[in-house]
Amino acid sequence: MKTRITELFKIKYxxxxxxxxxxxxxxxxxxxxxxxxxxxLATGPLTPDMTRESIRKIRSLTNKxxxxxCTLLMPGARENAEVLxxxxxxxxxxxxxxxxxxxxxxHEYGGKVISTVTTEKHAxxxxxxxxxxxxxxGHEAAAHGGMATSMVLxxxxxxxxxxxxVAVGGFADGRGLAAALALGADGIAMGTRLSMTQESPVHxxxxxxxxxxxxxxxxxxxxFDGLWCRVLKTPAAEKSVKKGMSLTRAMVAGPRIAREMNxxxxxxxxxxxxxxxxxxxxxxxxxxxxxxxxxxxxxxxxYGVQLIGQCQGLIHDIPTVAEVINRTVAEAQKIQQQMxxxxxxxxxxKTVKSAKPAAKAKKK
Numbered sequence: 001m002k003t004r005i006t007e008l009f010k011i012k013y014x015x016x017x018x019x020x021x022x023x024x025x026x027x028x029x030x031x032x033x034x035x036x037x038x039x040x041l042a043t044g045p046l047t048p049d050m051t052r053e054s055i056r057k058i059r060s061l062t063n064k065x066x067x068x069x070c071t072l073l074m075p076g077a078r079e080n081a082e083v084l085x086x087x088x089x090x091x092x093x094x095x096x097x098x099x100x101x102x103x104x105x106x107h108e109y110g111g112k113v114i115s116t117v118t119t120e121k122h123a124x125x126x127x128x129x130x131x132x133x134x135x136x137x138g139h140e141a142a143a144h145g146g147m148a149t150s151m152v153l154x155x156x157x158x159x160x161x162x163x164x165x166v167a168v169g170g171f172a173d174g175r176g177l178a179a180a181l182a183l184g185a186d187g188i189a190m191g192t193r194l195s196m197t198q199e200s201p202v203h204x205x206x207x208x209x210x211x212x213x214x215x216x217x218x219x220x221x222x223x224f225d226g227l228w229c230r231v232l233k234t235p236a237a238e239k240s241v242k243k244g245m246s247l248t249r250a251m252v253a254g255p256r257i258a259r260e261m262n263x264x265x266x267x268x269x270x271x272x273x274x275x276x277x278x279x280x281x282x283x284x285x286x287x288x289x290x291x292x293x294x295x296x297x298x299x300x301x302x303y304g305v306q307l308i309g310q311c312q313g314l315i316h317d318i319p320t321v322a323e324v325i326n327r328t329v330a331e332a333q334k335i336q337q338q339m340x341x342x343x344x345x346x347x348x349x350k351t352v353k354s355a356k357p358a359a360k361a362k363k364k
Contacts, residue, residue: 001329004164005187008112008133009091010065012036013329014187015177016166017194018135019069019093020142020307021045021290022297023202026054030061031199031321036329040093041068043080045290051083065090067114072097085109093135096144096227103130114166118146123157134161135189138169139220142191142309144227145169151183158184172311174331178339181332190324192309198320203299206306207318209234215313224305225289232296232306240292240305 005014015037017024021044029039041058043051051068058066068089070081073096081102084092088109094102095116103113107130114133115126123134136157138150146153150169158165167185170176172193180188194200196207210232217233223244224231231237295304319327 001333003181003186005133005166008164009038009067011038013325014166014181015325015328016040016135016168016187016189018168018189018191019043019067020191020195022294023191023195023200024069025201026057026061028194028197028199028201028321029066030058030064031197032194032325033058033062033064033066035322035325036064037325038091039066040091041066041089043068043077043084044071044074045294046080047076048079048083051080052087055083055087055089067091067093069093069095070099070102071095072099094131095135098125098129100129116168117157118144118148118153120157120160123161127161127163131163133164133166133186135166135168136185138167140310141169141230143229143231143307145220145230145309147228150180154180154183154185169309170311172314174328174333174335176311177328177332178335181336190328192311193315193324194321196312196315196318197324198318202297202306205299206232206296206301206304209301210306210308210312211316211318213308213312215310217313218308218310230307230309232301232308232312234301234305236292236301236303237305240289 001013003014006012013036017029017032017037017039019040019042021042024040024042026041029041032039041054046054055068068084070077070084070092072094085105088111091112091114092102092106093114093116099115106113112132114135115131116135116137117123117126118137123136126134134157136154137145138153139145139148140150150167154165154167164186165184166187166189167180167183168189171180171188171190177188195202196210213232218230219233219237219241220228220230221241222228223241289305292303292305293307296306298304
């Protein structure tokens with residue numbers, strides 16, 4: 001299956017594993033790349049040394065193209081970006097911040113940059129900054145999807161930009177891939193689907209809960225990690241959203257946040273203060289959410305909170321990564337053929353119908 005995304009990233013299939021903290025680890029990234037897709041390493045919870053080690057681990061597991069994510073809002077993200085550039089990671093995904101200099105430096109060694117966006121405004125800005133492609137994240141997605149659904153967001157951004165698009169949010173099978181391509185996307189990302197595979201590091205307790213949950217069993221709120229975020233609906237998640245975050249608690253949590261991010265406390269606090277109260281609150285939210293997200297991936301849903309997309313309700317099994325990718329592509333191709341036949345049949349029927357009056361008129 002060839003699209004502009006497969007050609008840009010030199011991959012076999014237009015299917016992406018996005019960078020999900022504690023989930024998109026080297027083993028899962030390599031499994032997706034080996035199966036013909038493209039995996040992104042999640043660098044959010046990693047120190048620069050851990051990021052470098054993870055990149056080298058991926059290269060020991062695959063000789064296929066891979067990527068790495070960089071969430072620029074987070075302290076330590078710029079240091080991780082330096083490592084990605086030094087290691088010449090083939091594809092760099094930037095989100096939650098401007099990365100003009102990163103784009104320029106990645107291009108210098110021949111790498112590609114894909115920017116995550118949720119609005120047309122941000123899509124145009126990313127294109128102007130030199131991004132090679134866009135990861136367009138709709139409302140249905142796990143974690144930080146936008147306010148508009150993929151059904152309308154993808155075609156709106158397709159009309160606005162010229163560069164390739166990867167659609168994110170609501171895609172779990174071949175029906176989703178076929179639909180995304182019809183909407184104008186050049187590929188899809190399947191975070192929730194690929195997180196529920198045999199190679200995924202997510203604990204079986206959490207995956208079991210996800211299999212039992214439907215498309216309605218999620219919470220979308222800005223009170224969990226400071227941004228509008230979609231999580232699995234559980235008592236722990238509801239409690240976290242209800243509790244929220246206050247400025248006082250953010251300051252008190254400072255030492256623990258610094259430890260979790262492997263940053264000196266003074267550096268974290270100065271960085272947060274310089275960015276202003278609003279950004280400080282977002283960072284405090286995101287940092288304090290880290291241990292809950294990690295706990296959920298480890299199977300503790302009494303305390304942890306799992307980031308999940310609405311498409312969890314479309315998932316009913318735990319196959320291998322290769323099985324997911326192969327059947328997704330096969331199903332999409334079958335649907336494309338069926339739709340082609342249906343459309344051709346309707347066009348033919350319309351042509352025959354319009355020809356009959358003309359034939360009658362000729363006889364007269």
